[in-house]
Amino acid sequence: MSQITSSVEPVNFTPELPTSLPDHTQLPDSDGTFVKNLQEHPQSILLTDSIMPMLQQLHPDGQYCIGQDSGIYWRITDPPERGAEAPDWFYVPNVPPVLNGEMRRSYVLWQEYVAPLIVLEFVSGKGEEERDTTPVTGKFWVYEQAIRVPFYAIYEVKKAQVQVYQLVAGHYELISPNERGHYAIPPLGVELGIWQGQYQNATLPWLRWWDEQGNLLLTGEERAEVERQEKELAQQQAETERQRAERLAEQLRALGVEPEA
Incomplete structure (x- = not known):
């Protein structure tokens, strides 16, 4: 039995690669399409x-x-x-x-x-x-x-x-x-x-x-708002304490007692 041979040259499927690969400065930074929605x-x-x-x-x-x-x-x-x-x-x-x-x-x-x-x-x-x-x-x-x-x-x-x-x-x-x-x-x-x-x-x-x-x-704006609210609350608490101390002092004076004593 004779052996069948082929004269067809083998196909090279290896792709030709560039000698140097592009970096981020050489590649497009946009594909030219619009953002899909404003959100x-x-x-x-x-x-x-x-x-x-x-x-x-x-x-x-x-x-x-x-x-x-x-x-x-x-x-x-x-x-x-x-x-x-x-x-x-x-x-x-x-x-x-x-x-x-x-x-x-x-x-x-x-x-x-x-x-x-x-x-x-x-x-x-x-x-x-x-x-x-x-x-x-x-x-x-x-x-x-x-x-x-x-x-x-x-x-x-x-x-x-x-x-x-x-x-x-x-x-x-x-x-x-x-x-x-x-x-x-x-x-x-x-x-x-x-x-x-x-x-x-x-x-x-x-x-x-x-x-x-x-x-x-939280976002930076949210963190700033939380800090503002905490500061405001601390100021309110300090003012409440001041008013409470003043009322107590008035009550002591009404009893003839000096608050400092």
Whole structure:
């Protein structure tokens, strides 16, 4: 029996890689799309502002990064934007806040090597994009399989709910809420949940942080208001004590007793 041979040359499927990889200064910092709704910006500020004291405790050296609607580049593509996801909010521990003397325009994994600890997405539609598990292109798949973010939260303001996933054995598992209805993020020492109230000029079910004892993490403005109220209360108590002392002094004088004696 004769042996069949082929004259077809083998196809090389190895992609041609660039001789040098681009950094955050060479990659687009926007994909040119509009923010999905006007609530996204104050929601991101609320999360960042309120968690700052906790991050200062965790990172007294200031080595951490927070991104708000910023790109995370995880692969080389043409155009470059196709190789990035832009979470509404994310946090990366133990990385310098600036690179080469300037703030990051984006977060480039082949330049950083440290994945975000938590990524938050704010749903504007029905949530299909945030839950898309399509390999390579689906946002859920990218966070789970490519970037491998330990905690992924999907916040839906219209439903007043948040779903939190944790990476376990290479796959996301939905976390159950605790007795307070919050979701624990142990590496951060915080809980994530829904808070119904007014922030800036809107009353909504906002996504917020609590500490592990269930105390709401306040914004700088809220902390200042609490301090103002405490100072005002202390002044009222001091005034009450002063008036009480004056009445007692008057009563003693009426009895012929000098208060100083």
